[in-house]
Amino acid sequence: MSHETDASGEAQARARAGGPGEAKPPGLKIDIVTIFPKMVEGPLAEGIVARAVVKGLLDIRVHDLRDFTTDRHRVVDDVPFGGGPGMVLKPDPLFAAVDRIREERGAPGAVILTSPDGERLTHAVAMRLRALDHLVILCGRYEGVDERVREHLATEAISIGDYVVSGGELPALVIVDAVARLVPGVVGDAASVAGDTFARDGLLDFPQYTRPAEFRGMSVPPVLLSGHHAEIEQWRREQALARTRRYRPDLLNE
Numbered sequence: 001m002s003h004e005t006d007a008s009g010e011a012q013a014r015a016r017a018g019g020p021g022e023a024k025p026p027g028l029k030i031d032i033v034t035i036f037p038k039m040v041e042g043p044l045a046e047g048i049v050a051r052a053v054v055k056g057l058l059d060i061r062v063h064d065l066r067d068f069t070t071d072r073h074r075v076v077d078d079v080p081f082g083g084g085p086g087m088v089l090k091p092d093p094l095f096a097a098v099d100r101i102r103e104e105r106g107a108p109g110a111v112i113l114t115s116p117d118g119e120r121l122t123h124a125v126a127m128r129l130r131a132l133d134h135l136v137i138l139c140g141r142y143e144g145v146d147e148r149v150r151e152h153l154a155t156e157a158i159s160i161g162d163y164v165v166s167g168g169e170l171p172a173l174v175i176v177d178a179v180a181r182l183v184p185g186v187v188g189d190a191a192s193v194a195g196d197t198f199a200r201d202g203l204l205d206f207p208q209y210t211r212p213a214e215f216r217g218m219s220v221p222p223v224l225l226s227g228h229h230a231e232i233e234q235w236r237r238e239q240a241l242a243r244t245r246r247y248r249p250d251l252l253n254e
């Protein structure tokens with residue numbers, strides 16, 4: 001029996017996304033391969049990503065790596081050749097999983113290995129991945145993944161930052177969320193994504209305030225209450241630049 005699951009009711013999504021004759025929206029197909037499907041299914045079933053699945057903008061499948069083993073005990077790891085601590089994910093189930101995904105879902109635009117030594121995930125990388133239409137994401141575990149996966153199966157490796165987490169599941173979720181936000185329609189207001197940190201001219205976002213205008217003696221910058229749109233726009237631009245200079249001067253030199 002397959003443990004493959006549709007994230008947050010894909011059947012429902014298909015039903016809503018298009019009856020016959022209705023144009024299919026430009027969506028993004030994502031397949032995640034993991035030994036802990038539940039670790040990714042939960043977060044994918046909430047919030048913006050879940051809504052995008054229901055709207056048919058994202059088509060996400062989670063595959064249990066153990067379904068691609070051939071032994072009775074469904075073993076996915078083994079000791080490292082040459083000795084050393086820990087276990088390594090075996091190549092064969094990962095290759096089999098990607099073979100199956102190719103057969104059932106078509107050739108992916110990228111097979112991404114999550115790895116701390118991969119290319120650092122940035123806004124630019126998320127934009128590039130969004131344009132690929134179909135991503136397969138492989139989640140490592142233990143000491144890592146047999147190097148043949150990286151060399152001959154993955155088309156690239158991506159890191160979410162210079163630290164090590166215990167598995168590729170959280171990195172996969174970070175990649176999915178960052179890329180999904182860039183799919184038109186996923187975030188209700190496109191202006192909101194265009195104005196996000198990094199997206200707008202590579203600057204940090206300007207500071208936001210909401211009601212009350214006066215709170216425990218702390219007030220909101222008066223210009224925001226002025227109703228003067230041009231001045232507000234200018235203030236925001238200045239703030240974005242000032243904050244970038246202060247917190248992330250490296251962004252201005254790129």
Ligand code: SAH
Pocket residue numbers: 113114115116117138139140141142143144145158159160161162163164165166167168169171
């Ligand atoms: N021994 C490895 C770390 C393995 S951590 C090393 O020193 O490089 C187990 C798995 O978690 C990795 O195979 C990878 O899939 C995932 N992982 C850990 N940190 C990550 C990061 N910063 N970015 C992306 N994936 C990461």
